[in-house]
Amino acid sequence: MVTVLDYGAGNVRSVVNAVRHLGEEVSFVRTPEDILMASRLLFPGVGAFGEMMKVLTKRGFVEPLREYILAGRPFLGICLGLQALFDGSEEAPGVPGLGIFRGVVRRFRSSLSVPHIGWNGLKPRKPSRLLCGLRGDEKFYFVHSYHVVPDDERIILTTTDYGEEFVSAVQWEHGAAVQFHPEKSGAEGLSLLKNFLSDQSVAPVLPPSVPIRTRLAKRIIACLDVRSDDEGDLVVTKGDQYDVRDRERGTVRNLGNPVALARQYYDEGADEITFLNITGFRDFPLFDMPMLEVLRRTSEHVFVPLTIGGGIRDYRDRSGRFYSALEVASEYFRSGADKVSIGSDAVSIVEDVLRDGPSGKSSIETIAKVYGSQAVVISIDPRRVYVADPSAVPSAVVIPTVLPGPHGERYCWYQCTVKGGREGRPIDAVTLAKVCESIGAGEILLNCIDRDGTSLGFDLELMRAVSEAVSIPVIASSGAGRVEHFLEVFEHTEVEAALAAGIFHRREVTIGEVKAFLRGKVEIRHERAR
Numbered sequence: 001m002v003t004v005l006d007y008g009a010g011n012v013r014s015v016v017n018a019v020r021h022l023g024e025e026v027s028f029v030r031t032p033e034d035i036l037m038a039s040r041l042l043f044p045g046v047g048a049f050g051e052m053m054k055v056l057t058k059r060g061f062v063e064p065l066r067e068y069i070l071a072g073r074p075f076l077g078i079c080l081g082l083q084a085l086f087d088g089s090e091e092a093p094g095v096p097g098l099g100i101f102r103g104v105v106r107r108f109r110s111s112l113s114v115p116h117i118g119w120n121g122l123k124p125r126k127p128s129r130l131l132c133g134l135r136g137d138e139k140f141y142f143v144h145s146y147h148v149v150p151d152d153e154r155i156i157l158t159t160t161d162y163g164e165e166f167v168s169a170v171q172w173e174h175g176a177a178v179q180f181h182p183e184k185s186g187a188e189g190l191s192l193l194k195n196f197l198s199d200q201s202v203a204p205v206l207p208p209s210v211p212i213r214t215r216l217a218k219r220i221i222a223c224l225d226v227r228s229d230d231e232g233d234l235v236v237t238k239g240d241q242y243d244v245r246d247r248e249r250g251t252v253r254n255l256g257n258p259v260a261l262a263r264q265y266y267d268e269g270a271d272e273i274t275f276l277n278i279t280g281f282r283d284f285p286l287f288d289m290p291m292l293e294v295l296r297r298t299s300e301h302v303f304v305p306l307t308i309g310g311g312i313r314d315y316r317d318r319s320g321r322f323y324s325a326l327e328v329a330s331e332y333f334r335s336g337a338d339k340v341s342i343g344s345d346a347v348s349i350v351e352d353v354l355r356d357g358p359s360g361k362s363s364i365e366t367i368a369k370v371y372g373s374q375a376v377v378i379s380i381d382p383r384r385v386y387v388a389d390p391s392a393v394p395s396a397v398v399i400p401t402v403l404p405g406p407h408g409e410r411y412c413w414y415q416c417t418v419k420g421g422r423e424g425r426p427i428d429a430v431t432l433a434k435v436c437e438s439i440g441a442g443e444i445l446l447n448c449i450d451r452d453g454t455s456l457g458f459d460l461e462l463m464r465a466v467s468e469a470v471s472i473p474v475i476a477s478s479g480a481g482r483v484e485h486f487l488e489v490f491e492h493t494e495v496e497a498a499l500a501a502g503i504f505h506r507r508e509v510t511i512g513e514v515k516a517f518l519r520g521k522v523e524i525r526h527e528r529a530r
Ligand code: 1PR
Pocket: 223, 224, 225, 238, 239, 241, 242, 243, 244, 276, 277, 278, 279, 280, 281, 309, 310, 311, 312, 341, 342, 343, 344, 345, 379, 380, 381, 418, 419, 420, 421, 447, 448, 451, 452, 453, 454, 455, 477, 478, 479, 480, 499, 500, 501, 502, 503
């Protein structure tokens, strides 16, 4: 039996699913006494440091946690469950941590994108039974903007490189805490978790090879656009330039079952899975329970990050009851999502911010405050608009293009749309991304309506313009048709991930083939065969 400390701020479902997948029973901490009664305690910290400490204090968990950990009893902290052990964090100045170890939690001072999102390696400093069975070159999933800086170097178990060398795991007696997410790190993460759950008397080991330097991998993401088909079943569909109806039959294209396809892509080595509920702008997702069920069932078997988008906004139902975007997002997190993606609402928010300044009340701000910036992805659906003269649209970021327009225009801008591309708005993609970053978004999913479903390759000019304008990670999306397109977008732009849908669904190219092609050319994650 493993006791999980869930303080209600995010996706503990995936940790619980991973533990159950490994054949262990789970109980939850309900009262402060449950902490002291635990035989093994798992603390998956999610969200933001200040909120976490507030809840731990309010529920009377601080003292029992200190007592349990200081007694050297079996403990595994994950992410904020590591950061909580220190004196305090730059994320919440003045808010004390658990103070088990002297030291602080500092924001990355790197010129690289922050948050540090994605798959990176470990450099063990000392033997540990947590590392049993690892080769040493595995990558684990990280998502954080802050890292711990312990005063006492003896507790450091591993470090990782990201602009600077930071502490990615600490260990003491029967306790350990890791900055990465083993429950989201595929087969390797599960094996590390299994080592924690297994016999405490196993001898500590060092993996056979220890990397000199670790590198963040470029991510390959499989995207599943989901909606009801004409029979009312939830299916994975795929559009051409956002038109998901079959040209001849007029029916919604059905490319498969969302849960089965997500599992297949996980097995094939996808680094992340994204579900987009593409009719979310008109159907309220909390009534759309099948989507939540898709997420719940997927997270039982898929141990890489899951993003869900569609319909994340404030909503009032027919009876007049108000649901905040935060409530909608919370339901998605509880059902197994690690990140939520906001599309149409982000455009309205940016229009408001440009007019009146930040309100602090938007979906982006409220969700980032509770769950952390890394949990908030902005999905942009832009369309290219050609102009002959860059001064023609003074309010937009206009860029020169090597692909002239129908009348020989040499400039273009990227107009944001809402409601699945149905409505254009007077705001450009670069400005949208920058404003969203400034109010707390953690990542940009950059689609391109012109390229969607065309297999012509990513729109490199769009990807470059946005990825150079923001410091948060950008995911390139729309247009992948061949393995070479992935190399091209990684070599010619600053994007950190590439997402594709059609080529994977139609089995024209598999994720394994993309990774095999990129091997040796681009840093990527290679999972050991399962
Ligand atoms: O506006 O917050 O409710 O979110 C709706 C979400 O649904 C947005 O993220 C929006 O991008 C998405 N969406 C809405 N309508 C469609 C549609 O296709 N009719 N899908 C749609 C957008 C875009 C991609 C696609 C890539 C890769 N899908 O993510 O998967 O373009 O495709 P490819 O590799 O086949 O070229 P809200």
